[in-house]
Amino acid sequence: MPKFYHVVSAALLMALTQTSCSSTKVAKQGSTAAKTESTERSKPAPKSGLKNYSDVITKEAVSDQGVFTIHKVGDKYYYEIPDSLLQRDFLWISRFANLPSGLGGGYVNAGSSVNEQMVEWQKFENKIVLKTKSYSAYAADSLAISLSVRANNYQPTIYAFDIAALSPDSAGYVIDVTKFFLSDVKAFSGLDADLRKQYKVSKLDDSRSFIQSAKSFPLNIEVKQDFTYDATEPPSNSATGSISIIMNQSMVLLPKVPMQPRINDYRVGYFNINQYDYGSEALKADQKSFIRRWKLVPKDIEAYKRGELVEPVNPIVYYLDPATPEKLRPYIKAGVEQWQEAFETAGFKNAILAKDPPSPEEDPDFSPEDARYSVIRYVASTTRNAVGPSVSDPRSGEIIESDIIWYHNHLRSYRNRYLLETGAANPAARTLNTPIEDLGEMMKEVITHEVGHALGLPHNMKASAAYPTDSLRNGEFTQKNGIAATIMDYARYNYVAQPGDKNIRFIRQLGPYDHYVINWGYRYLPEAKNAEAEVPTLNKWIEEKSGSPIYQFGSGSGGYDPQSQTEGIGDDVIKASTYGLKNLKLVAPKLYDWTAAQTNDYEDLDELYGELLGVWSRYIGHVVTNVGGVRENRLKPSQQGFVYTPVSAKEQVASMDWLLSNAFSSPEWLHQSKISRNTHHANYAESIRSLQARHLNNLLSPDRMARLMENEVNGVKYNALNMVRQLQRGIWSEVYSGATVDIYRRNLQKAYLDRMAYLLNEEPGRSSRFGTPVEINQSDIRSIVRGELVQLQRQLKSARNRYSNDLTRYHIDDAIVRIDNILNPKNG
Structure with missing residues (x-):
């Protein structure tokens, strides 16, 4: 409990x-x-x-x-x-x-x-x-x-x-x-x-x-x-x-005297607390933001000033839950103490420690509920998760409480993704019985990630785009640098590496950003007598690293920055997703042999195939973000450049071409008879429809179209009309080629019409999803939708007599009527 x-x-x-x-x-x-x-x-x-x-x-x-x-x-x-x-x-x-x-x-x-x-x-x-x-x-x-x-x-x-x-x-x-x-x-x-x-x-x-x-x-x-x-x-x-x-x-x-706070800077990633200071000299209440961190003070301040590594007066100590399985304890301890490397960059030795719980003989008063102790709890639960929340002093940001909770079934999720995302290039992953050394390494890195949260660090989704995509196929590079610049990104596995690549690191690890951010937040500044006095030094450290993608921070919120996405790796999302799909196409036909053929049971096969569809969908989603995408580079006015830069027209056109080929085509490779006919009586086509419709709706969302319309202002020669026209021609390509429309495409085309109906006929309102507001009824969205539907209906009427296949012709007749009802809803 x-x-x-x-x-x-x-x-x-x-x-x-x-x-x-x-x-x-x-x-x-x-x-x-x-x-x-x-x-x-x-x-x-x-x-x-x-x-x-x-x-x-x-x-x-x-x-x-x-x-x-x-x-x-x-x-x-x-x-x-x-x-x-x-x-x-x-x-x-x-x-x-x-x-x-x-x-x-x-x-x-x-x-x-x-x-x-x-x-x-x-x-x-x-x-x-x-x-x-x-x-x-x-x-x-x-x-x-x-x-x-x-x-x-x-x-x-x-x-x-x-x-x-x-x-x-x-x-x-x-x-x-x-x-x-x-x-x-x-x-x-x-x-x-x-x-x-x-x-x-x-x-x-x-x-x-x-x-x-x-x-x-x-x-x-x-x-x-x-x-x-x-x-x-x-x-x-x-x-x-x-x-x-x-x-x-x-x-x-809480402490009688609050810790001296450290002023937050949005260019560096820390959880923070906010205050309105009415004593400010500004002509308004001045909002102050302080980072959340533990209080670390060196035992020997003079030695610390000389650049020597010094132990803190009070290190951060985590005790293991007595319920933790013995075989996993070394990996959990290693996950906690891996942060020692980063704290050494900040000048501290042995700043964070992991210990076994004391026995009743050693400390009869020990209790996990005692606020003097931090404990990594091992919870017997089917939940697949691990969390590392903390509670901080709202006066100063000092972290005073931290729970790391590991749920028992969480390693199953990592086992599954290890197999799916790296199995093509990594023989060790091609089994349900993943080697304990690999599982232990995964657990270690998850613990390090969750402890990072407990140290005050939020997710930094920008770090996964810090490395060139092709460098992730280089063994020497990945062994030294990992697969992302920080452990705080959701970059869990190297899905870019291809069969034949040698000495590849497939699992994430601590990165250079982690050393940088711990130094920025935890280095003791003895000469600064208040928070304001620290700012010039803190600002200098940021600007020294300015321009290097390794030290950038991006939360991933907003959904508009293709370089700041969950689960992505590499600086080129099209190239990374292409590599990922190549690997999935090798894994899919082997999935039966690696699971059901070994266990004589279909349960794991069913579970893993469902997750394989999720991985495919995730790779697609990464490329979707390029369309109407805006890259964010957190800067202050003293620095050169723009904070927001739209993705180029060339990249957006290429992304749409990729999506039409990989997301909205008929995914025959995903249909494995040994899987579909042994795990469900009838569900495959509906599963594909659901995933394709999700990405189609995402592309045709008001907030994305608002950013595309903004491209006209920013001089990017790819706008909402260009996108809808490219998408519509690709999704309805059979109308122009005369090809038979198969079940996947018929489903997708109906989903397209449903989404266009939503955009044209919903009650007028102000869409603010993902923070990109647009007044739909007073924007170009409905003009574009109406105009393109009229064009599509004309093409469908012209093409219907070319088809001898009854089902395709019925589908086209149905689409013509649907469009008429969308354009003239009172007649529907």
Whole structure:
């Protein structure tokens, strides 16, 4: 079950625990609370209706000391909150610990965070109130405008608790939190308004909901709520009319003094936090963005200044889950510690470590839920995924918590893709029993990728286009440089290498961008006394690498940059996809021999063939992005060049020609009788239709056509009309050649007419998909669609009598009527 973990420095721990009652667990949950001599003697008289401490926290109490002391008395839970921790900043993270199958459409997993917010505990008269707190709007307390910031950004109260008693030394407050944790508090709920509406949730059933556990650690409190809701249409187990979830509520004490932040630069890839600084001298609230990173400080700053490798005061340490299979542990550790190479570029030695979990004899208090520890969880689940989320201090960007979760079945996905994408050129991949060394290498690199996220690094999809495509067929090059400039790209396998290429590296690895980005984000700058003072140095490092594709960053968002795509490799998408398809055409006829012939079972064959269609579709999608494509090069005004450059007309025409030949032709090579006739009674033609229609609709999307129309402004001699005309003539080529129209083409041509009907007759609206807005009804889109359909209908009428094949003639007659209905919908 996913828990909450953290690595924290000894110095930080000391600073934090000096302000709390105790940082040592003097009483464990499950045992009677230990009472000191002073506690036994101290029985303050009731004040303002308050009870004596001993009347609330009785001798039957089971107590757990940590950041707050938690007392369980019968079925009630109490927090004892030190006065010193009132108005301190805490981070509250709400996660699913357990959830029903299919919740959220299957895109939500155990361990998924549903809300993160900063909170503080305040005393108001005879109550303790829990309030949210935000640093998104900020001004220094010394500035007069800070009064206005507070007045105009008043944060809501989440809950108000009556003070039940004072602590024995009157330096703290006891509150009953039972009702709070048994209530459906929207701020902490796993079911948002959309999910409640989707599943018709009426209420929380109090009789079937309870607090499963509450534990206190030196820096955090972990509470698990087992909740059952009445729901008319639950995602699973519909007969019960219920949804049951277990929520994990984590409350973590933030450092009293925030870490010095590092200002974000959009030319370098880091997750970031944003604030509006109302104390800025600008004539508006100045938006500031800070990168998210761990706090690393060298032990010997003078040696660090001299350029020596120095260990950090507090390294980043990950513990392996005790449930991790022994044979996989070396690969997971290697995946974590591979980042040591990049941290050495930043001047740190042994900055990140992986360790086996301590035994009960070595550390009886070790718990994965303790916020002082980070743990790589190995989850027994059929989910094929691995995740590396982190939670950061919203005041500074300091990463204070990181989970790496590996789901058991994830290696199956990598096994399958290894076979499909490299099997033509890589004999080791031509089996379901992939060698453990290869599987281990894959796992190592996935762990490195997920740890990268936990270090603050987002995906850099631009890095896969950093290397010339043909260099990926060179053994010496790939062994040295890998297949992309970073591990943070989705460039998993070398599908470009061809049979006969020697000494090829087929699996991704850490790259030069990773060294660059870690140095940029983590190098300690002792002379800079504030974040602004670091900027000239950080800017210099970026501009020194400007112009080299190896050090560029692109998130891949927007879907318009052909050099910034998921799962692609090489700088030429047409060439890379051509190589990829050559390999797939060799793999497809061998798939039966490599699977069913060995296992005497069709399950793996069926699964792999479905994934092979997905790989084919992915290669096509890479080329589609060239059409209406715009390359992004993140620059600042001080640098030469344009940020956005449209793909040339020549490349766009070539891409359309490639698509007509490889995506929209009849893919006979994909039809393998040993596969289709042994895995499904009738599904092949429909599968091809679905994939071809997807790419056709993508090409004929309003946002892509908007970019093509913009080419007229930018002087690119290939516009939306050119694209539609080229596409239409290619898809309906039989009309001009007189060739018989086979089933694949008939399906595709009908899909084309459906898409044109959508573009012409949908309700006028503003399309903003992928961030390229266009007012469809006031653009050239409908003029082009109408004009080309009129031309097509004329050609179809002229050609119909040339066909003796009844099915082809019926298809053409049907198309003529469909076009008439599209052009004249009131007559349809």
